Amino acid sequence: MVQVTLRIQAPVEEVFAVLADGWLYASWVVGASHIRGVDDEWPQVGARIHHSVGPWPLTIQDTTAVRAVDPPFGIELDARLWPFGAAVVRLELRATGPAACEVVMSERAVRGPGRLLPHAVQTLVLTPRNRESLSRLADIAVGRHQAAP
Template sequence: MVQVTRTIHAPIDDVFAVLADGWSYASWVVGASHIRDVDDTWPAVGARIHHSVGPWPCTIQDTTSVSSVDAPHSIELDARAWPIGAAVVRVELRAIDSMSCEAVMFERAVRGPGRLIPDAIESLLLGPRNRESLSRLADLAQGGYRCAND
């Protein structure tokens, strides 16, 4: 399992607000290129984001669904990108103080060819990608991001 951590200088609720807005997914998840639809119940368990992954015109159309959520502390996703495979992605938020938190992202391939990649290579591939994803999440939260429903 790949794990990366970042301190975010924003309140935990502000960071979770970005995670709770499925329309923001392509803004912080490296590789997600377009959001086609978001279930009205996002981020409830079972809700899905319908997204495209990869550069145009070679995009893969698939979905990511919520496996578990404990707002504002964690969300676990089943992220699919067939035929590449699927991964479990978990983001945990831990308050440091009222104006900052620690974000920890875990990812592991669970289905498809991706799960055959050795752990060391998976870490080399996903570690930098996930560090950049947390950097983008931090930028949105620290920049005063407001969800479309505000």
Template sequence: MPETCHTVNTTPERIFAVLADGWSYASWVVGAAHIRDVDEGWPAVGARIHHRIGPWPLQIDDKTVVRAVVPGRFLELDAQAWPLGAATVRIRLEPLSATTTRIRMAETLSSGIGRLLPGPVQAALLRPRNAEALRRLDDIAVHR
């Protein structure tokens, strides 16, 4: 699973607070255009964010579902984007000091036509997008 890392000058708790705010999802996830609804209890296992992806007017309504969570440390998502398929996304927060955290974001295309792409091609497509998502997450967590 291709992984992208980014070091942030804040605590894992501040970063996780952004992840736990489902309404902020489109602010840091590259490609998410609009949040339509967030299930009560997000980010509990099974909770969903209902979103639109893609550029207007070609947007698609879909959802992202929480598969696993360790508050303040880990979030695993099933990010759906029909008709392209879905991706499994794992976000780990590793404290490096009292004020610094490493974010590790791993993503693999897990269903649909995207899963047919070889691993190196998936990595080449996903790493730049995920690096930008982590920069956005950094900005929100630090300056919120």
């Protein structure tokens, strides 16, 4: 799996709250451009986010589903982008203080042409993208934390 880590100056619960709000998915996931719908059960196992990926009007419609969840410490997703394939994405949250945590994001292609790419190529493509995704996640969580009464 390709793995990136970021320390965020917000409590685990507040970072997980961003992950638990499916309507925010396109705000922090690089490449996701529009949320068309979120299952009422999100983020329970099996629940899906219905999203578009890419720039308009060349968007691809697909879904991301919850494979496993352990609130507020982690979530594992099946992120689809057909016809290119699908990936398992795991986000693990660990408290590092009363108002700080570390988030580890791991991803690996599991279906489609992406899984045929050598690990080194997947690393070259996914590492900068996932660093930016975690940076966006941090911005939202820190902003919410600072705005909280």
